[in-house]
Amino acid sequence: MIKSEIVGYSQAFVEKRTDWTDEIFSLRLTGASLKFKAGQFTKLALLDEQGELISRAYSLVNAPLMTSDVLEFLLISNSDGKLSPRLHQLKVGDGLYVGESAHGDLIFDTIPKSSTNLWLLSTGTGIGPFLSLLDDLNFRPNCDKVVLVHGVRHQADLVYHYLIEQLIEQYEGRLVYIPIVSREIKQGALHGRIPQLIDEGQLMDAAGVNFDPEGSFVMLCGNPAMIKDTTKSLLNQGLSRFRHAVGGNIVYERYW
Ligand SMILES: Cc1cc2nc3c(=O)[nH]c(=O)nc-3n(C[C@H](O)[C@H](O)[C@H](O)COP(=O)(O)OP(=O)(O)OC[C@H]3O[C@@H](n4cnc5c(N)ncnc54)[C@H](O)[C@@H]3O)c2cc1C
Ligand SMILES: NC(=O)c1ccc[n+]([C@@H]2O[C@H](COP(=O)([O-])OP(=O)(O)OC[C@H]3O[C@@H](n4cnc5c(N)ncnc54)[C@H](OP(=O)(O)O)[C@@H]3O)[C@@H](O)[C@H]2O)c1
Incomplete structure (x- = not known):
């Protein structure tokens, strides 16, 4: 579930997904503009059935690109978790939220x-x-x-x-x-x-x-x-x- 405006987040769409195993997958997103340094993380989020935002930290896998807004993430779906199984169900074209800032010292x-x-x-x-x-x-x-x-x-x-x-x-x-x-x-x-x-x-x-x-x-x-x-x-x-x-x-x- 996704609605347009959430403070601190911008909307993005799944451009590509790669399934490495049954649980491990990558999502390539477009549509959100995020300033980040290589090695940092931001937040990915979705709304649950009650309209509550579920948000978790995820690291970027790609380096920042001058000419594109592509953001790539590597994830594992934890079947007992709240967010990762939902992210695992996203298909090409589906929407989600991306945090508007990036953090982390692995830079x-x-x-x-x-x-x-x-x-x-x-x-x-x-x-x-x-x-x-x-x-x-x-x-x-x-x-x-x-x-x-x-x-x-x-x-x-x-x-x-x-x-x-x-x-x-x-x-x-x-x-x-x-x-x-x-x-x-x-x-x-x-x-x-x-x-x-x-x-x-x-x-x-x-x-x-x-x-x-x-x-x-x-x-x-x-x-x-x-x-x-x-x-x-x-x-x-x-x-x-x-x-x-x-x-x-x-x-x-x-x-x-
Ligand atoms: C700074 C930071 C960066 C992160 N970057 C990534 C990332 O790039 N990719 C990613 O998949 N996760 C990443 N995580 C973990 C992510 O934020 C979530 O905790 C994870 O997706 C589980 O969320 P959930 O709501 O499905 O499960 P929750 O209900 O939050 O359950 C959390 C449990 O899932 C397990 N778990 C959490 N993350 C992982 C993981 N990565 N691998 C194996 N087991 C895990 C642990 O047992 C943990 O107790 C990062 C966390 C932090 C703090
Ligand atoms: N990877 C899968 O195939 C798979 C499949 C289904 C579900 N899951 C679920 O996904 C979650 C974890 O996935 P994951 O395999 O990416 O991560 P992980 O459990 O962190 O395992 C990744 C690697 O870290 C090692 N490791 C664990 N504890 C360590 C320690 N104290 N010191 C050094 N190395 C250590 C593991 O070794 P050991 O093997 O010795 O623990 C493994 O080689 C779990 O909730 C799991 O149930 C994973």
Whole structure:
């Protein structure tokens, strides 16, 4: 259900949807004009049967484009949830609301210019803001090495392969992509969970670079338990939480 004017939101329409699995999907929207930085999130919303607005935060997957109002999002439908199953039912041409502002620290400006290696550690839909960040032609992280890590349950959850392939080419050897599958064995992917793979050194071996307090900057996004456990592992590697005033190595965005 959608009616025209909601304060703080503009109306958008589904231009395209991609179904990666039965639950994981992407929506490409047009019609809303949103100013955002690559890596940020905004709100998506719908009205329920009572006319109440149900609104949740979602990260942009694309980088801002000068010439188009396209906004792309990667979502998972949580069957017990209030909003995501409704978003999952949207078809091409259907309307929804998009917040008029964007927020979040997983952006180019946060990365210290002195960083020599940038680690983008994600689980599930948490890869979205990192794809946006990497795809921004105007603000490419200038580090010697960028490591994009995506931890998922099943190999079918490893989304946006074509875009990642393109990015690997564009970064000319500076971008390493490490898929991790926890509930299946997949050739070419690590098996297990991010913190365990850091503790055992397998992640650094696969990346070809170690964590170090001087040169590493680490962004984490997705499952809050992953963020908690991974932060512990990174602290054990000598890194520290990032604070704008004092610096440090670790920033994160929890999805729930
Ligand atoms: C800053 C921020 C950015 C976000 N960006 C995204 C995004 O790009 N894509 C996205 O799918 N979700 C994202 N989320 C989560 C999203 O806002 C909703 O919480 C999610 O869609 C569930 O909403 P719901 O109303 O269906 O379920 P609710 O009734 O709100 O139930 C929430 C429960 O769903 C589960 N859950 C929530 N989000 C996820 C998720 N992403 N993956 C797996 N399980 C989840 C958790 O168990 C949580 O307790 C983001 C959240 C935050 C805070
Ligand atoms: N992905 C699916 O196929 C699927 C299907 C149906 C429904 N759902 C629902 O969607 C929601 C979650 O979906 P999701 O698979 O995108 O996200 P998720 O549960 O966060 O799993 C993504 C990855 O994060 C890992 N992980 C979980 N806790 C961790 C921790 N403490 N430290 C490090 N890694 C950790 C998982 O490993 P483990 O596998 O070891 O937990 C998995 O590899 C759930 O509500 C689920 O029931 C998902």
